[in-house]
Amino acid sequence: QLQLQESGPGLVKPSETLSLTCTVSGGSINSGSSYWGWIRQPPGKGLEWIGSIHYSGSTYYNPSLKSRVTISVDASKNQFSLKLSSVTAAHTAVYYCARQDLSTVTIDYWGQGTLVTVSS
Amino acid sequence: QTVVTQEPSFSVSPGGTVTLTCGLSSGSVSTGHYPSWYQQTPGQAPRTLIYNTNTRSSGVPDRFSGSILGNKAVLTITGAQADDESDYYCVLYMGSGIWVFGGGTKLTVL
Numbered sequence: 001q002l003q004l005q006e007s008g009p010g011l012v013k014p015s016e017t018l019s020l021t022c023t024v025s026g027g028s029i030n031s032g033s034s035y036w037g038w039i040r041q042p043p044g045k046g047l048e049w050i051g052s053i054h055y056s057g058s059t060y061y062n063p064s065l066k067s068r069v070t071i072s073v074d075a076s077k078n079q080f081s082l083k084l085s086s087v088t089a090a091h092t093a094v095y096y097c098a099r100q101d102l103s104t105v106t107i108d109y110w111g112q113g114t115l116v117t118v119s120s
Numbered sequence: 121q122t123v124v125t126q127e128p129s130f131s132v133s134p135g136g137t138v139t140l141t142c143g144l145s146s147g148s149v150s151t152g153h154y155p156s157w158y159q160q161t162p163g164q165a166p167r168t169l170i171y172n173t174n175t176r177s178s179g180v181p182d183r184f185s186g187s188i189l190g191n192k193a194v195l196t197i198t199g200a201q202a203d204d205e206s207d208y209y210c211v212l213y214m215g216s217g218i219w220v221f222g223g224g225t226k227l228t229v230l
Contacts, residue, residue: 060217
């Protein structure tokens with residue numbers, strides 16, 4: 001059973017860079033049919049797709065966040081990461097990592113989510 | 121920018137049938153958007169219900185079904201139960217690796 005687990009600081013200061021890592025277990029990140037993505041949910045609000053990466057390194061970003069976001073993959077560690085630069089309080093959210101299966105075009109595995117608060 | 125629309129809230133009586141919709145601010149939803157639906161209860165990660173318009177994810181009861189009606193994707197819950205009270209999100213694949221979530225529908229069962 002594939003499992004995903006987010007890790008990283010729960011508190012980030014305004015104007016700094018938010019950095020999170022997702023560790024994949026129970027399967028390989030080197031799966032041709034998988035994209036590995038990040039999704040966020042501000043408190044009391046809806047879900048927003050941030051972006052995805054394929055193990056080959058191809059990346060896809062939400063156009064509204066593209067200028068701030070970098071997603072990378074470390075296949076040797078079965079991990080992928082998110083960096084969101086110049087954060088503000090508006091970036092306070094639960095951040096989920098997830099697998100997006102290209103063969104079924106669905107998000108089929110989710111991490112439990114991690115709350116990141118942007119505050120000084 | 122593409123906006124995926126959902127009803128903010130909906131109410132259904134226990135045992136009743138409810139149809140939640142997923143549309144586009146401009147244009148029609150088609151099977152080519154591979155609509156998928158997710159259920160989320162407070163404090164939990166979303167759970168996949170339906171993918172590729174009408175395929176139920178493993179373990180999802182058959183009272184949940186998906187389809188295209190007119191220019192929207194729809195999620196129908198037949199015989200609603202108390203534990204169906206959740207937030208429901210649709211996601212559309214826009215091509216070129218871009219996915220867009222709808223704003224979500226808060227379903228109340230009462």
